Amino acid sequence: MIDPRRPEDDAPPPDLPYQLAWRSSEVRAGAHRGKREGAGGFFRDVAPLLRSPDPRRLDLRVSARDPFEGLHVRRFEQKATVTVYALVDVSASMGFRGASDKMRLAADLCAALASAVRRAGDAFGLIGCDAEVQKELTFLATRARGSEVEMLRRLRNFTPRGAGTGGMVDAAALVGGGRKVIFLISDFYMPRPEIEAIFGALARHDIIPIVLSDTAELERLPRWGLLSLTDLEVGRRRLVVMRPRLWEAWQRRSGRRRADLKSIAGRYGRTPFVVEDRIDWERLSGYLAGGVA
Amino acid sequence: MNLALTYPWVLALIPLALLPLTFAIQRRQGYPSLAGVEPDGLSRAVDIGLHLLGALAILSLLAAIGGLHLKGQTVERVGEGSHVVLLLDRSSSMDETFAGKQATETEASKSSVARELMREFINRRDHDRFGVAAFSTMAMPVLPITSHKDAVLGAVDAITRPGLAYTNVGQGLALALSMHEADPTAASRAILLVSDGAAVIDRRVQERLREQIAKRPVNLYWLYLRTAGAPGIFDPPREGVPDTPQAMPERHLNLFFQSLKVPYRAFEAENPEAIADAIEEIDKLERNPIRYQERIPEIDLSDLAYGIAAGTLLLLLLAKLAEVRLETGGALTRSKAGSTVAAARQATDNETKRLKEAA
Numbered sequence A: 001m002i003d004p005r006r007p008e009d010d011a012p013p014p015d016l017p018y019q020l021a022w023r024s025s026e027v028r029a030g031a032h033r034g035k036r037e038g039a040g041g042f043f044r045d046v047a048p049l050l051r052s053p054d055p056r057r058l059d060l061r062v063s064a065r066d067p068f069e070g071l072h073v074r075r076f077e078q079k080a081t082v083t084v085y086a087l088v089d090v091s092a093s094m095g096f097r098g099a100s101d102k103m104r105l106a107a108d109l110c111a112a113l114a115s116a117v118r119r120a121g122d123a124f125g126l127i128g129c130d131a132e133v134q135k136e137l138t139f140l141a142t143r144a145r146g147s148e149v150e151m152l153r154r155l156r157n158f159t160p161r162g163a164g165t166g167g168m169v170d171a172a173a174l175v176g177g178g179r180k181v182i183f184l185i186s187d188f189y190m191p192r193p194e195i196e197a198i199f200g201a202l203a204r205h206d207i208i209p210i211v212l213s214d215t216a217e218l219e220r221l222p223r224w225g226l227l228s229l230t231d232l233e234v235g236r237r238r239l240v241v242m243r244p245r246l247w248e249a250w251q252r253r254s255g256r257r258r259a260d261l262k263s264i265a266g267r268y269g270r271t272p273f274v275v276e277d278r279i280d281w282e283r284l285s286g287y288l289a290g291g292v293a
Numbered sequence B: 001m002n003l004a005l006t007y008p009w010v011l012a013l014i015p016l017a018l019l020p021l022t023f024a025i026q027r028r029q030g031y032p033s034l035a036g037v038e039p040d041g042l043s044r045a046v047d048i049g050l051h052l053l054g055a056l057a058i059l060s061l062l063a064a065i066g067g068l069h070l071k072g073q074t075v076e077r078v079g080e081g082s083h084v085v086l087l088l089d090r091s092s093s094m095d096e097t098f099a100g101k102q103a104t105e106t107e108a109s110k111s112s113v114a115r116e117l118m119r120e121f122i123n124r125r126d127h128d129r130f131g132v133a134a135f136s137t138m139a140m141p142v143l144p145i146t147s148h149k150d151a152v153l154g155a156v157d158a159i160t161r162p163g164l165a166y167t168n169v170g171q172g173l174a175l176a177l178s179m180h181e182a183d184p185t186a187a188s189r190a191i192l193l194v195s196d197g198a199a200v201i202d203r204r205v206q207e208r209l210r211e212q213i214a215k216r217p218v219n220l221y222w223l224y225l226r227t228a229g230a231p232g233i234f235d236p237p238r239e240g241v242p243d244t245p246q247a248m249p250e251r252h253l254n255l256f257f258q259s260l261k262v263p264y265r266a267f268e269a270e271n272p273e274a275i276a277d278a279i280e281e282i283d284k285l286e287r288n289p290i291r292y293q294e295r296i297p298e299i300d301l302s303d304l305a306y307g308i309a310a311g312t313l314l315l316l317l318l319a320k321l322a323e324v325r326l327e328t329g330g331a332l333t334r335s336k337a338g339s340t341v342a343a344a345r346q347a348t349d350n351e352t353k354r355l356k357e358a359a
Helices: A060-065 A102-120 A147-157 A167-175 A192-201 A244-267 A281-290 B008-022 B041-065 B110-124 B149-160 B169-182 B203-215 B249-258 B272-285 B302-321 B337-358
Strands: A029-032 A043-048 A072-076 A083-089 A123-129 A133-142 A181-186 A206-213 A225-231 A237-242 A273-276 B003-005 B029-031 B068-070 B073-080 B083-089 B129-135 B139-146 B189-195 B219-225 B264-269 B289-296
Touching: A029 A102, A060 A072, A083 A102, A083 A133, A083 A167, A102 A123, A102 A147, A102 A181, A102 A206, A123 A147, A123 A167, A133 A147, A133 A167, A167 A181, A167 A192, A192 A244, A206 A244, A237 A244, A237 B041, A273 A281, B003 B008, B008 B041, B041 B302, B068 B302, B083 B139, B083 B149, B083 B169, B110 B149, B110 B219, B110 B272, B129 B149, B129 B169, B139 B149, B139 B169, B169 B189, B169 B203, B219 B249, B219 B272, B249 B264, B264 B272
Parallel strands: A083 A123, A083 A181, A181 A206, A206 A273, A225 B029, B083 B129, B083 B189, B189 B219, B219 B264
Antiparallel strands: A043 A072, A123 A133, A225 A237, B003 B068, B073 B289, B129 B139
């Protein structure tokens, strides 16, 4: 299986620099800004020696300036690790194959993420869910090297067949407390209350929504003709008499849906990143670095 | 409506018509979520319409194969008319003209004049049923009482054939009455006796006729085609001529008819116009309500059914041709499980390789 639309330069970069606008509270030294003080990293503040008894970091200038002749030491931020989770929607709707294969896009994205997370020394976990959390796709975050090979193998072999996205909410419990980075990978074909429920359940984390969309399901819909569509999840069939007016209404509807998602995601910190047909790695890197799409 | 099938076993195939209601003619195409599809009334109507068209196509094909037809039937209606037995004199004198001569090109014989006028009479009376009997030496049943006009007209046409010798009115009347007896329906009945002469009716025959008439009363019309010089029906006996049936058969036949106590009219006609007037008169008199049967022929509906089937199939074909597919672009379809596994394995290998490089 060779994808003609994926030349070598389209391959995922070895690193995705995900920068965080918050400080990790993890203890382990890592690549991100942490909440704890320790050696190295950014200068944080100056504290009396008695409170932070590390005479190696005596700040002479501040100590000399102190009219009470107290001794002060500099304190530095400890760079910390974060835990990164990829929450992948594996409901049947992700099995849609138009210009691309959404499940493969999701797997590619997870592969790139896993490798980037490894390089940063962070922990990576993967949870696949449809109406419930899929047992065979539940990998709690780990730093173990090579663990992602099994995750990705199972993700690539997984045939989406479930319906619903309720599992995302359940997955929040598995992810646990403590702020983490959550990549929410889905086509977001779900009603607004459901989206809100998922974001609400994951509210304490840094949610990075990645929308997998396909031009064949929207922009490249035929303008004329009879179209027989079957809902991949529910299995219901519907005949659509395509005509330009309906086509435009359809685009408007999807525009509204995306705007809804954007406003919900915005409330939780980040705007969604939309993947159309193929992953634009450069743009994704920029999005992860800058925090905006 | 009286629908029927030539081959009723096609009814066993009727459940096939349910198939189009459950299956669609279009190829199924997956779509992530119908919630993303703009709801559209027209689409819905077309969808339902196509399903129904499919069912209709199968039903009409079955109807056509089964030979759907409207059954022929007889309908009883009520109109004006009666059952008339035409009792025609076939004696040879009928072949002469009113002047008692041989018929020529210009002057028609009595029988042919009577025939023409009777044809007109028969054609004018839509709901009547006619029987035809003839008599000369003996009575001849020609046609029992029937509603087949063509047969009646044919029988009437036959009276222009050369006639026979004598005039046996008594037996003719007996035959006409028995024809009425053979007809069981309740209708106004009439006997139209057309003759150009009379004969003595035997006293015993007279008694029998009285009995028959008492059993089944009929309206009696006597159209007497009087030849010039022949004695009239209503003429009183002349001086010196004895008033006996032998001497004046016409007068005495009339008297006999009058004594039958049934509605009776005698018309004496000396020329074609007089016959026409007489028949007009009879036409006016015989206006009684009658129940008559109307035959409705069988109508074959299979052509119509084939037409409907062809029309619906054409529409379905157009719908099939109008079908479009989602543009799949250059995407690969993971149709086979084997290729999926192979791809996954390759991807895993790539993953491992990358990990090694990273390490």
